[in-house]
Amino acid sequence: MTRSDDESRSASALARSYRGERVLTSVIGLVALLVGVAALVVGAGWLGTYRAARPVLDPMAVDWLVRQALTARIAAILLGLAMLVLGLMWFFRSLRPEARPDLALDSTIGKGLTVTAGAISAAIAADAEQVDGVSRARVRAVGDREHPALRLSLWLRDGSDVKTIWREIDSTVLRRARESLGVEHLPTAVRLELGAAERQRVR
Structure with missing residues (x-):
């Protein structure tokens, strides 16, 4: 290819x-x-x-x-x-809703192992929320079984360093996702939402 x-x-x-x-x-x-x-x-x-x-x-x-x-x-x-x-x-x-592919990690007859798109999304989102500065994460698996891809939405806390967060997401979260899914390439579209500063109550 x-x-x-x-x-x-x-x-x-x-x-x-x-x-x-x-x-x-x-x-x-x-x-x-x-x-x-x-x-x-x-x-x-x-x-x-x-x-x-x-x-x-x-x-x-x-x-x-x-x-x-x-x-x-x-x-x-x-x-x-x-x-x-x-x-x-x-x-x-x-x-019509967009297809969300399940991934077959083992297609051996009688011992097949398939991971649903929902489980993939939930696991990667939970991993991304462990990154310092990320308050919430939402992941959607798209594409097909042969060529999966991700849509990753991150909500960042106010004052977070975007570059540091992205480096950690790329080097840890997405790397672990590729290793877990057994794929060499995992195209990912990332959407960032910066949190607003907390309002101070005037006394």
Whole structure:
């Protein structure tokens, strides 16, 4: 596996895929752009001054729709149903929870050992909370069994040294996680929250 393949898999694991949303947004934007360009071309008279002066709903098109009323209604109903189905599919896809992979540490038949994603997250979070300056930690295991990754959120106490905390997280917590899971690489996205200073009560 090349370095670029490893980096691409890490990136896809650390950030939830929004490829579908981007494709849909791009298609809608392209259609809107084409409609706008067409309206500009017609309005500027590039297709003829007579065509630019005609109403938006071309009388010829309206007459054709009147003559083909049944066909137009059926087409409109089918288009509406298709849009409804696509909208519902998109809605439920957006609500679908992200996969949290379990790791098989031993796949021997009859002696298999699988660690759940929840157990992995809880163990790493508990380890991270032992670091001086970390008040709370939250971990989420993402990716797949072959290429796991982590999302690590840390809440730091006020006045903590961020560089020292990160060095300890990287050299101890993440190192132990890699050794425990038996993986050489464990891509991790870290999010830090700095605690606010405690309010002093005025007497």
